[in-house]
Amino acid sequence: MSNPQQYTFILEPVYGLSGNLFAWELLTRFVDDADIKHMRNPAREAVFFSHLPVEQKWQLFLRQIDQLERLYQKGFRQIISVNINRDIVSSIFSDEKTQQRLALLPFFRFEISSFFIARFTRADLLILKGLAKIAPLWLDDFGPGYSSLTMMSSGIFECVKIDKAFFWQYGESHIFDLLLGHLNDLCSGVIIEGVENQRHIEILAHKAIYGMQGYHWDGVYLDDFINKSWVATSTSDPCGKQLCQKKNLRSFM
Template sequence: MDENNDNYQFVLEPIHNFSGSLIAYELLTKFASSNRPFDLTQGDDNLFYPLSQSDRLSIFRQQITLLDELYQRNDTIPKISVNIDKDIAGEITSSSSLQEKIAQMPLLRFEICEFFTSDSDNDESSLLRELTKICPLWLDDFGAGNSNLTLVMKGEFEYVKIEKNFFWQHGSSNAFRDLISHLNAFCEGIIVEGIQHAKHEEQLRTLDITGMQGYHWEPVQIDAMIKRLH
């Protein structure tokens, strides 16, 4: 994959708390094609994961390079999370050069979801333990199907992120409130995805939520942010 490819770009999606403060970003990859322009309001997991392993690793290395430059230019930038899959996780744990870069970014976080479950085999469990030694982990897309309480109860995750469709479907229920309380016992905080308007924000205000993420807040292109810091 051409590292100067015009068919994708990297954006930072903000995560806010109830006071309005920015507490973190998630670094996302947005794709375009001849008949599909960039759309910063749409997720692109369905375009990222079908890529070859080498292309996904290439994109990840570009992300790490950009984040390294961003943190070097401004040490007040908050935590930034990056999604990784099983292949990328394996590359991280086997590459000393990657680990050295990651060690220089103490506010970097890795988000994992679909390749770990409570029934992970010994190899996956070992990979998870190795990752936690390299970088704090966030569990992404809780409620989407693969993630469950048994996995969270292992205590491997700094934050747990609630999947947007799960929030839209259950966010006003007492069961959702109980779930948030239970999850908080096993991690440092909960982030809810899918916040599209002020009513969603108000819906969560009485819950013990650390952060909120969604198209209620405008994402920022990381290249533009780096240029402003020159």
């Protein structure tokens, strides 16, 4: 890549209602915007990624996978989700070696924005089912305008993240509770994004959710995790439910 030092990788934690940390989202930040405690710079990020050539996006993704392989080889045993777009998906499907590498990471998750499948055609469904053969799928940004329960009814998503704007506007309403009920019938768990203070945690304390994510908790630099010593455990279940291990998905295509 032309300037490999301009960004860094940060892990943003996902907590359960009981306070257990069970998953992370891998984020890419400009080095001078990489404040793990406060606000990211979405305007600069959007420009950065939208203007990257396809090959550079792919090389960035491969570097993420290189780093995750190092982390898991040291005994780390928690879920990490990585965001992908259509360019990355196309490259994955054309690279059998990368598919094999991803399949060997039992705690790896593809995270797909609702923008990816805003219209949700049959072609989108086939793409997602192909991806689910490689690693479980998490849906990001679930909210009005870009998501539908019809899309969810395919059963293709292991976990769904509700958009922070939707949570902030409807989190205390009956509509929100109804949505959680429907989503929990269609996937293994719901994560709420945009949790930024104790009040948000109190709102969610008795909701039918699996996890919470947001600036209420500090992130960590991926390099710091890789440099730490981890003790592998084969009998514990740090993530809960069935999310820790990949599902045995039936053949879709």
